[in-house]
Amino acid sequence: MAKSASNKAFLLGYRLYIVAFFIFLAAPLVAAATFAFNDSLFPSLPWQGFTLDWFFNDTEPKLGMFHDRRLLRGLYYSAIIGVMVSGLSVFVGTTNAFLFVRGNFPAKNFFYIIMILPLVIPGVILGISILVMASNIANGVEDRFDYELEFLRPGILLVVLGQFSFVTTITSLVITARLKKFDYTMEEAALNLGASRAQVLRTVTLPFLRPAMIAAGIVAFLVSFENFNTTLFLVGSESPLTITMYDRMAKVGSTPVLNAVSFFLIVGSGLLALISVIVQRNAPAD
Amino acid sequence: MQSDIRRLSLILLFAPFALWIFLLIVLPHIGMIALSLREKVAPRVYEFGFGNYIDFIQEPIYWNTLLRTGSMSILVTFLALLIGFPIAYYIAKIAGQRSKGALFLLCLIPLWVSDLIRAFGWILLLRETGVASTFLQWTGAIDQPIEFLYNDITVVVGLVYTVILFMIVPLVSTLDGMDDAMVEAGYNLGGSGFTVLRRIIIPYAMPGIVSGCIVVFMLTAGSYLTPILLGGKNSSWFTEQIYDQFITRFNWESGAAFGFLLLAFTSLVVWLGLRLTGQTLANTVAKS
Numbered sequence: 001m002a003k004s005a006s007n008k009a010f011l012l013g014y015r016l017y018i019v020a021f022f023i024f025l026a027a028p029l030v031a032a033a034t035f036a037f038n039d040s041l042f043p044s045l046p047w048q049g050f051t052l053d054w055f056f057n058d059t060e061p062k063l064g065m066f067h068d069r070r071l072l073r074g075l076y077y078s079a080i081i082g083v084m085v086s087g088l089s090v091f092v093g094t095t096n097a098f099l100f101v102r103g104n105f106p107a108k109n110f111f112y113i114i115m116i117l118p119l120v121i122p123g124v125i126l127g128i129s130i131l132v133m134a135s136n137i138a139n140g141v142e143d144r145f146d147y148e149l150e151f152l153r154p155g156i157l158l159v160v161l162g163q164f165s166f167v168t169t170i171t172s173l174v175i176t177a178r179l180k181k182f183d184y185t186m187e188e189a190a191l192n193l194g195a196s197r198a199q200v201l202r203t204v205t206l207p208f209l210r211p212a213m214i215a216a217g218i219v220a221f222l223v224s225f226e227n228f229n230t231t232l233f234l235v236g237s238e239s240p241l242t243i244t245m246y247d248r249m250a251k252v253g254s255t256p257v258l259n260a261v262s263f264f265l266i267v268g269s270g271l272l273a274l275i276s277v278i279v280q281r282n283a284p285a286d
Numbered sequence: 287m288q289s290d291i292r293r294l295s296l297i298l299l300f301a302p303f304a305l306w307i308f309l310l311i312v313l314p315h316i317g318m319i320a321l322s323l324r325e326k327v328a329p330r331v332y333e334f335g336f337g338n339y340i341d342f343i344q345e346p347i348y349w350n351t352l353l354r355t356g357s358m359s360i361l362v363t364f365l366a367l368l369i370g371f372p373i374a375y376y377i378a379k380i381a382g383q384r385s386k387g388a389l390f391l392l393c394l395i396p397l398w399v400s401d402l403i404r405a406f407g408w409i410l411l412l413r414e415t416g417v418a419s420t421f422l423q424w425t426g427a428i429d430q431p432i433e434f435l436y437n438d439i440t441v442v443v444g445l446v447y448t449v450i451l452f453m454i455v456p457l458v459s460t461l462d463g464m465d466d467a468m469v470e471a472g473y474n475l476g477g478s479g480f481t482v483l484r485r486i487i488i489p490y491a492m493p494g495i496v497s498g499c500i501v502v503f504m505l506t507a508g509s510y511l512t513p514i515l516l517g518g519k520n521s522s523w524f525t526e527q528i529y530d531q532f533i534t535r536f537n538w539e540s541g542a543a544f545g546f547l548l549l550a551f552t553s554l555v556v557w558l559g560l561r562l563t564g565q566t567l568a569n570t571v572a573k574s
Contacts, residue, residue: 018376018389021369024447025396028407031417035410042415092302099299113567115303118311120500120567122508122552124525125545128532129314132321132542165310219398226400229510229525233532242402246511249406259410262403269398277394 033266036259054260065260074244078225081156081240085163085224090217092164093171094209097179100172116173118166123229130162131233155236162230167223171216178212211279218276222269241265315549322543338543348527348544355524356551358438359506362445366453366502367495369446374457374494375487379466390458397451405515408444409435412516436518444516449505453498460494461487496565500556507552524548 039051041061057064065071100112118126131154138152151157182205190200228242235243245258325337342348377389396404411417412434422428434440468490472482488495513523528548531541560566 014372014376014380018373021373022389022392025392025451028404028411028447029396029399030407031410032403032407092306095299095302099296099303103296103299105296105300111303114307114311116567120504120552120556121311122504122525122548124508124510124528125318125549126311126314128528128541128545129318130310131532132538133314133317136317136321161310165306168306222398226398226402228400228402229508232510232529242400245402245406249402249515258406262406265403266399269400270395273395273398274391277391 029266032259032262034259035256036263038256038259041255054256055264061255063257065257065264068257070244071241071257071261074239074241077156077238078240078242081159081163082221082224084160085167086217086220088160088164089168089171089220090175090213092168093175093216094213096168096172097175097209100176101179101182116169119169121166123166123227124233126165127162127230127233130158130165134158134161153236154234156238158234158236159231159240162234163224163227166230167220170223171220174216174219175209175212178209182208211282215276215280218272218279222272222276225265226269318542319546321539322546324539326539332539338540339547341540342543342547347522351522351527352524352547352551354522355507355548356555358442358445359503360555362442362449362506363499363503365442365446366450367499370450370453370498371457371491371495374454374461377454378458378461379464379469393451393454393458397455401448401509401511402515404448405444405512408440408447408516412440435516436520438517441513441517441521444512445506445509448509448512449502452501452505456497456501457491457494460491460497464490492563493565496559496563499559500567503555503559504552507548507555 036054037050037052038048040048052064054062055064055066058067096115100108100115105111134152138149141147141149186204186208187200190204191197195203225240226242228246231240231243239247241261245261249258322338323334323336324332325335327333373393377386377393381389409416413419414431414433414435416434418434419428419431423431464487468486469482472486477485508525510523510525510529513521514526517523524544525548528541528544531537531544
């Protein structure tokens with residue numbers, strides 16, 4: 001009797017701890033999002049009433065995010081970079097999955113570990129090492145041939161390469177996990193029925209991988225969109241959104257327009273993450 | 287013929303992997319190390335030498351910052367495990383089937399919100415004119431605004447907050463695979479709750495624990511935004527030194543040396559961690 005009472009108390013305490021944790025998890029996000037609707041020039045209390053000005057107003061000093069050209073440009077560059085990183089890394093992730101699930105070659109385990117490594121290299125170091133390499137090549141070419149390789153200077157291409165360098169590990173792991181569950185007999189059946197290898201790949205294997213490829217693509221897009229550390233060193237004049245926001249936060253001091261962007265990003269990335277989870281969960285098991 | 291096709295397709299599959307790893311990981315790192323071993327003797331004249339590393343050793347601010355970053359990252363990793371493990375255990379083992387999925391989703395979604403926005407949220411809550419200070423004044427607990435930002439405790443809390451989901455998610459996946467019968471058997475054999483935790487649950491969860499710890503440690507040691515935004519000018523985080531050398535002072539040689547030192551230091555800690563727990567990179571990080 002005493003034991004079950006103490007168990008109950010323990011379980012209650014445990015539940016309270018879980019609730020407290022989720023409040024801790026939500027608090028800063030709620031704070032960042034809520035002040036987007038405060039009719040004040042500063043993102044702080046007291047509450048001055050509800051407004052949508054920080055999204056839609058088109059005049060200073062309350063310039064809304066959808067009329068703020070620098071923020072919109074940041075959003076645009078982030079989206080372009082995200083799509084490029086996502087496409088590239090899903091492609092290489094898929095070939096990597098086939099390589100490590102189907103391929104037989106010497107030192108496979110060694111190469112598999114090499115494939116995981118980019119995930120545990122600090123992003124700052126990936127950023128500087130790629131910056132150093134690109135600049136070395138560009139400087140070498142300039143000295144020898146007197147020709148400027150503009151694309152190897154900090155800018156969109158380097159940001160894409162920098163993010164791609166570690167996002168590919170994530171997409172490879174997601175797609176590899178799915179390919180491992182594939183039932184070989186399905187391919188054999190298709191081959192026996194007279195399909196060519198290319199047809200089998202297109203009509204049997206790739207459709208099976210599609211949920212993992214979509215989920216990996218979404219995750220890659222999200223990781224690219226929110227990346228800061230690697231991007232910081234590779235960015236040129238086309239700043240993606242996180243860099244633009246950081247500059248404004250650090251230099252100008254923040255107005256609630258940053259809260260509006262935060263709200264927009266929290267809702268957007270939440271929805272995308274939800275889609276990627278649902279796509280993977282609803283995938284048929286084999 | 288058949289084997290030729292096989293070989294050709296293997297080469298075609300290997301090519302993207304090799305290009306990716308060689309051009310974007312191996313070559314840049316070699317370049318970074320080579321750059322860090324270059325000393326400037328005159329404008330545009332360089333020679334080989336360990337000067338950048340000697341500077342690092344001779345300047346206490348530099349190696350103190352690295353040690354501080356390392357020790358605070360270990361503290362953050364430990365706290366994330368301590369706070370996160372009960373949450374993961376609840377989601378994986380105690381919550382009912384339906385609330386389990388919902389709770390896990392609640393953990394997955396904030397994972398993809400940028401560090402910048404999360405740090406921004408903490409700033410709004412904790413700064414002098416922030417929500418916490420205003421609220422405490424309103425309740426009468428304090429009579430002057432309090433600045434909660436720009437101290438080490440806030441930096442540690444902010445870092446734990448930023449990385450804890452990377453601890454919880456692999457732990458949930460690992461614990462999810464554990465058979466409840468193992469725990470029951472432990473109790474039936476007369477084990478106390480603590481014994482069952484220590485002898486059955488933790489050994490089972492070890493790959494998840496190690497995986498979470500590695501990722502969390504690397505993310506913390508390599509983080510830039512959270513220490514700077516929450517810790518302010520005095521946060522002395524090592525990534526800040528690297529940024530300073532590269533972008534502010536334009537001293538790439540020394541920045542490259544710092545980068546290599548951070549990489550070597552974090553790799554050493556991870557290697558030690560794997561060694562002590564008897565795990566490998568392939569059965570921990572790759573599984574999560």
